[in-house]
Amino acid sequence: MNSIILQTATRVLVALILVFSVYMLLRGHNYPGGGFIAGLIAASAFALFAMAWGMEAAQSALRIPPGNLAVSGVALAGLSGLMAIFYGDGPFSGQWLTLIGAKEEDGIVISNVLFFDIGVYLTVLGAVLTLIFALEEAS
Amino acid sequence: MEGPLAVVVGILIATGVYLMLARDLLHYLFGLVLISNAANLAIFIAGRLTRASPPLIPEGQEAPQIVVANPLPQALILTAIVIGFGLLAFALALIAQVYRELGTLDVDRMRIAEPVRPKRKKSL
Amino acid sequence: MSWLLALPFFIPITTALIAFLARGRKHLCSVISITGCFAALCVSIAIVTLVVSGGPQAAQMGDWQAPYGITLIADRLSAVMLLISAIVGLCVALFAISDINENRVKLGFHCFFQLLLAGVSGSFVTGDLFNLYVWFEVMLIASFALLVLGGEKIQLDGGIKYVALNLVSTLLMLTSIGLLYGLTGTLNMAQLHISLAEVDNPVAISTLAVIFICAFGIKAAIFPLFFWLPASYHVPPVAVTAVFAGLLTKVGVYALIRTFTLIFPNDLGFTQNILLGAALLTMLTGVLGAAAQYEFRKILSFHIISQIGFLILGLALNSPLALAGTVFYMIHNIVAKTNLFLISGTAQRLAGSYELNEIGGLYKASPLLSTFFFIAAFSLAGFPPLSGFWAKLLLVKASLDQTAYFVTAVALITGALTLFSMSKIWAEAFWKPHPQGHCKSLYSLSVAERLQRLLPVSLLASITLILGFMPEPFIEYALGTAGELLHPDDYLEAVLTGSSH
Incomplete structure (x- = not known):
């Protein structure tokens, strides 16, 4: 598609959608949202980019092959499940790491659940983009 | 609410089966999509429908304080949707590839793997 | 403890990830794949020894106690299936070095192969019905990819039929799981055993049981749901066919055994009759289909169907001896069938x-x-003293014990017709002179290729021989398995009383 309106709007929209997807990802920790939906949103940003600027532009904008993105996502999710081994708990059990302050007193706490969610995000983004690129290249 | 939705599931499955009876592969796939949605809806109904709050536990509590919706079917459906999405996307890509390579979507004309008249040995 | 039970799928998934990153380099990929398979083999041996000495072992994922979390459980059936699938995985990974070309490795053959193994192992260790569905899908998507990898026309043709019919099975399984949840409020298999006994709705339970038979029946390729199998199994490279033939349909049978011994044990009569009818017709149609074929792999494919009939037969007869027969038959059949496909390659x-x-x-x-070939084929046909003989003997004895003479007759006829097919291959491919006058000798292959092709074959053949000449410990194990399946008290206790510590 070669439309100036779409191309101009896309420049702004893609950035906005990507930021929104990260917001959705982090929000999913305590509220509705999460890695899956955020990954879909991010994938829609690249799909939009591909529509406006073409497949090659979208691929070079992504920089990493989407397949690798998906695989690294699965690896991250798997690793977050393995984290429990250092604490002597069962596989995939939740672990919280306190960064600043104490957990009870509004300190900053980071959990392996978050890493799992980021893994899901990357996997969904990579898998959907693999598919979109494959279908688009074929047609 | 379960009753009407159960009827919807039935209609979805009936429509899906009707589409799947077509020779055309794309119709078949659309039928599968409908049945896949019907299956998800069936799980959703199986968790019972209630007018209740989202199953979120307020801060500082161990359990929800009010009646909440059953979260398990929703988690199951989410998983099922993701898997169904992956499978159907793969099937769609495969059908596109099949159409390009074989030039048809009519399953009756796809006889490369199983030729109608297989090679017989003529003589020993 | 809980980590050990997670390893059977953790290892293949990790291997798949590494193999994906290394997919550009054929030899490195093979080394990674074989290492992964070997590690999985060691883990499954550990699980088998643990289960034999200490009964069923359960682990709760994420430390969520059953029935709220996902339970992993290894009893004797799971453990032996894990072991045998690890052996098949290792053999096929070895064989794949020479059978899978560079292009397919670049497209990610080893990644999908390991994912398939992860799906298979996951299905064997899970104690949760929905988790079983997830592992089935992992297995399914990997098998889709393996089947069409390379993209030849014949592969696409066979692949589309495989995909189309297996998706139906997936949807049936999902629907029936949803309905079962609506009926009982749980999906933990051990809890289902208890909860379903309390449900006073025989119509709903019977309906569900039949949907489960259809869903798993498509996967297991029982009559009349097997048409995807002969349409697709001869299209991919033979290493892929071998692993499919060895494991995929057997996972369906495993799911049927689990469902109808653990979840629906109180609904006998009705479903048992359906299973019995399906088993007999599967045995006969499979073997008759094979008799009509003149292509090496198509004959073997139809025999897979016929053998599935024997496995279901043991489940349908539902006596300790019959179930032991099914378990023994499963071990024997996976080994012999995989071997035959490797030999055909x-x-x-x-x-x-x-x-x-x-x-x-x-x-x-x-x-x-x-x-x-002689060892594997005539073991499949049930020649004494090869492994198939003992497997069939157990099933025939079980049917005689129940005075089901008709069943015995069908089993024996099927055995005779299997012998006919195997003799046909033997006479045509091995005995008669080559029509074009030349057939290469094994020594025309390079030493490395000869080793890659013969090592897995000889390993599997020696297992067949061991099963044949020393069947007692294995039959004893199978009888123990049947006991566990029919009286799942230990299984329930392991899952539900928090034995994770």
């Missing part, structure tokens, strides 16, 4: 085709390969 490499009327002279060209 080497036969094609030497003689140039899978069509029986285009090949011949293999016995003269390579007596060693012929010996291995």
Whole structure:
């Protein structure tokens, strides 16, 4: 598609959608949202980019092959499940790491659940983009 | 609410089966999509429908304080949707590839793997 | 403890990830794949020894106690299935070095192969019905990819039929899981055993049982739901067919055994009759279909169906001896079937085709390969004292004990017809001279390729021989398995009373 309106709007929209997807990802920790939906949103940003600027532009904008993105996502999710081994708990059990302050007193706490969610995000983004690129290249 | 939705599931499955009876592969796939949605809806109904709050536990509590919706079917459906999405996307890509390579979507004309008249040995 | 039970799928998934990153380099990929399979084999041996000495072992994922979290459980059935699938995985990974070309490795063959193994192992260790569905899908998507990898026309044609019919099975399984949840409020298999006994709705339970038979029946390829199998199994490279033949349909059978011994044990009569009818017809149609074929791999594919009939037969008869027969048959059949497909691949490499009327002279060209074929094929046909004989003996004895003479007759006829098919392959491919006058000898292959092709075959053949000449410990194990399946008290206790610590 070669439309100036779409191309101009896309420049702004893609950035906005990507930021929104990260917001959705982090929000999913305590509220509705999460890695899956955020990954879909991010994938829609690249799909939009591909529509406006073409497949090659979208691929070079992504920089990493989407397949690798998906695989690294699965690896991250798997690793977050393995984290429990250092604490002597069962596989995939939740672990919280306190960064600043104490957990009870509004300190900053980071959990392996978050890493799992980021893994899901990357996997969904990579898998959907693999598919979109494959279908688009074929047609 | 379960009753009407159960009827919807039935209609979805009936429509899906009707589409799947077509020779055309794309119709078949659309039928599968409908049945896949019907299956998800069936799980959703199986968790019972209630007018209740989202199953979120307020801060500082161990359990929800009010009646909440059953979260398990929703988690199951989410998983099922993701898997169904992956499978159907793969099937769609495969059908596109099949159409390009074989030039048809009519399953009756796809006889490369199983030729109608297989090679017989003529003589020993 | 809980980590050990997670390893059977953790290892293949990790291997798949590494193999994906290394997919550009064929030899590195093979090394990674074989290492992963070997590690999985060690883990499954550990699980088997643990289960034999200490009964069923359960682990709760994420430390969520059953029935709220996902439970992993290994009892005797799971453990032996894990072991046998690890052996098959290792053999096929070895064979794949020479059978899978560079292009397919680049497209990610080893990644999908390991994912398939992860799906299979996951299905065997899970104690949760929905988790079983997830592992089925992992297995399914990997098998889709393996089937069409390379993208030849014949592969796409066979692949589309495989995909279309297996998706139906997936949807049936999902629907029935949803309905079962609506009926009981749980999906933990052990809890279902208890909860379903309290549900006073025989119509709903019978309906569900039948949907489950259809869903798993498509996966297991029982009559009349098997049409995807002969349409697709001869299209991919033979290493892929071998792992499919060994494991995929057996996972369906495993799911049927689990469902109808653990979840629906109180609904006998009705479903048992359906299973019995399906089993007999599966045995006969499979073997008759094979008799009509003239292509090496198509004959073997139809025999997979026929053998599935025997496995279901043991489940349908539902006595300790019959279930033990099913378990023993499963072990024997996975080994022999995988081996036959691997041998057919080497036969094609030497003689140039899978069509029986285009090949011949293999016995003269390579007596060693012929010996291995003889062991596997005649074990499948049930020749004493090979492993298939003991497997069939257990099932026939079980049917005689129940005075089901008709069943005995069908089993024996099927055995005779299997012998006919195997003799046909033997006479056409091995005995008669090659129609074009030349059949390469094994020594025309390079030393490395010979080793890659013969090592897995000889390993599987030796297992067949061990099963045949020393069946007692294995039959004893199978009887123990049948006891656990029919009286799942230990299983329930392991899952539900938090034995994770």
